[in-house]
Each structure stands twice: as C-alpha cells, then as structure tokens.
Amino acid sequence: MITTQRMENGFEYLEIRNAAAEAKIASQGAHLFHYRRHGETPLLWVSATSPFETGTAIRGGVPVCWPWFGMSSDPALPQHGFARTMMWAVEQTEEIDADTTRVVLRLAPSEATLKLWPHRFALTLEITVGAVLSMSLTTTNADDRPFTLGAALHTYFAVSQIADVRVEGLEGRPYFDALTGTRHRQEGAIGFAEETDRVYQEVDGAIRLVDGTRTVTIANEGSASAVVWNPWIAKCSRMSGMAPDSYLTMLCIESANAMEDVRTLQPGASHTLKAVIG
Numbered sequence: 001m002i003t004t005q006r007m008e009n010g011f012e013y014l015e016i017r018n019a020a021a022e023a024k025i026a027s028q029g030a031h032l033f034h035y036r037r038h039g040e041t042p043l044l045w046v047s048a049t050s051p052f053e054t055g056t057a058i059r060g061g062v063p064v065c066w067p068w069f070g071m072s073s074d075p076a077l078p079q080h081g082f083a084r085t086m087m088w089a090v091e092q093t094e095e096i097d098a099d100t101t102r103v104v105l106r107l108a109p110s111e112a113t114l115k116l117w118p119h120r121f122a123l124t125l126e127i128t129v130g131a132v133l134s135m136s137l138t139t140t141n142a143d144d145r146p147f148t149l150g151a152a153l154h155t156y157f158a159v160s161q162i163a164d165v166r167v168e169g170l171e172g173r174p175y176f177d178a179l180t181g182t183r184h185r186q187e188g189a190i191g192f193a194e195e196t197d198r199v200y201q202e203v204d205g206a207i208r209l210v211d212g213t214r215t216v217t218i219a220n221e222g223s224a225s226a227v228v229w230n231p232w233i234a235k236c237s238r239m240s241g242m243a244p245d246s247y248l249t250m251l252c253i254e255s256a257n258a259m260e261d262v263r264t265l266q267p268g269a270s271h272t273l274k275a276v277i278g
C-alpha cells in the first residue's frame with residue numbers, strides 16, 4: 001500500500017507498507033527517512049530533534065547529496081549540493097508483488113537549480129522497498145556540454161552503541177581523512193572511539209556494518225567511494241538537528257561518487273549510483 005501523508009505543518013511524504021517492510025519518503029529531497037522490515041527495529045537513524053520543514057534537510061535517513069559531495073569550489077554554495085532540499089515529483093509507484101514496492105521520484109531542472117548549477121539534467125531516484133532496500137540515483141546529462149558530477153546516498157544507519165560496532169569490507173582501501181587532510185590505508189575493520197570522517201576509495205565489494213548479532217550489508221554499483229562518518233561528542237553537540245548524544249546511536253556509511261570518484265558525463269550520457277542494503 002502506498003499513501004500520501006501530510007504532517008501538521010504540511011510537510012509531505014509517501015508511506016509504503018507491504019508484506020515485508022515499511023518506509024517513508026519525503027517529497028522534499030526524495031528523502032527516505034524510515035525503513036523497517038517487519039519484526040525488526042528500524043534500519044535508519046533519524047534525529048528525534050530534526051525539524052521536518054521546507055528548506056531544511058532532514059537529519060537522518062538517506063539524504064541525497066547531488067550534484068556535488070561536500071563543499072563545492074564556491075563556498076557560498078550549500079554543502080552536499082541542493083537535491084536534498086528541493087521538491088521532487090513522484091513519477092511512478094508500483095506494487096511489484098506482495099513483498100516489494102517500487103517508487104520513482106524525479107527532480108527537474110528549474111530556474112533555482114540553474115542558478116546553483118548551470119546544467120540541464122534529468123535526475124531520478126528509484127527506491128525499492130522490500131526484504132531488501134535498494135536505491136538507484138540516475139543522472140542524465142541533458143545539456144550540450146559535459147558536466148562533472150559528485151553524489152552520495154548519505155545513509156544514516158541506526159546502531160545500538162557506536163563503540164560496539166565495526167565496519168568490514170574496506171580493509172586495505174586508501175582513504176582521505178577529512179579531519180586531518182591526510183591520506184592513509186585502512187588496516188583491518190573500522191572501529192569507533194572518536195570523531196571519524198573519511199572518504200574511502202577503490203571500494204569494489206560489499207561493506208558490512210556489524211552491530212552485535214545484526215549485520216547489514218551495503219552493496220554499491222556505479223560507485224568506487226564510500227564515506228564513513230560519525231561526528232562524535234563535540235561536533236554532535238554543535239550540529240543542527242542533532243541532540244548531544246545522537247552520535248551514540250548513528251553511523252553514516254555513504255555510497256558515493258566523491259573526490260577522485262566523481263564522474264564526467266558527456267551530453268546524453270547517464271550514470272547510476274546504486275545502493276542495495278540488506
């Protein structure tokens with residue numbers, strides 16, 4: 001079942017419920033902010049203090065960072081692009097079978113997007129909600145000159161206790177440490193005991209988030225980079241939409257096209273960044 005819901009302040013989202021799972025997707029940003037398989041706890045973390053309001057990105061779920069990741073070369077432009085705060089249109093909804101629902105949302109170029117990024121494009125996010133969650137972000141260059149694209153499906157995972165989780169699958173990969181501006185190579189699994197903000201490169205296999213007895217697998221396509229981020233105590237207490245202890249129960253593992261992994265699209269060419277989470 002797919003229904004359109006409105007919060008008291010008019011903030012609109014789609015609610016999906018099928019035999020396997022349930023999900024909520026805001027029209028603003030095509031922002032998936034809830035996904036839960038029946039009988040399990042929610043997979044995504046969303047801040048209890050995040051405002052759901054026009055023009056502010058929801059703190060949690062899966063913000064879509066597009067058409068750049070992080071800061072643009074123009075510091076006046078918004079971090080992580082503009083797709084996460086713009087209104088998307090629902091283009092298609094489909095109940096594939098009792099367990100699987102598919103939704104396609106579209107962001108079209110407008111005066112507002114052209115002011116921020118002077119390129120014509122077609123952009124869709126296809127979200128499949130079932131026993132597995134999949135998200136495919138497809139960009140087409142609808143302009144007459146090439147453009148370079150950065151992106152991320154900036155997934156906030158809910159974890160039981162950050163100090164007890166580890167991330168596997170990035171062993172041996174080079175990474176950029178955004179806190180120190182230095183480059184390293186990952187040794188062993190990643191554990192968390194301090195602020196962590198890294199862009200991994202040469203990512204070519206599934207990433208696993210191991211949290212006690214629960215292991216979540218993130219398999220990416222059209223992506224060779226992944227961001228692993230936890231703000232820890234100090235940054236968490238000064239960030240918008242976060243409570244001081246939010247860092248304890250969230251971890252971002254972002255399926256990305258970041259840094260060396262940005263993509264240049266020729267006119268007419270398309271690129272799909274896909275994350276399959278199970």
Ligand code: BG6
Pocket residue numbers: 079080154178197198227229254
């Ligand atoms: C991560 C970055 O991807 O996003 C962090 O690596 C950043 O440095 C975080 O703090 C959240 O960004 P924002 O723009 O949603 O506050």
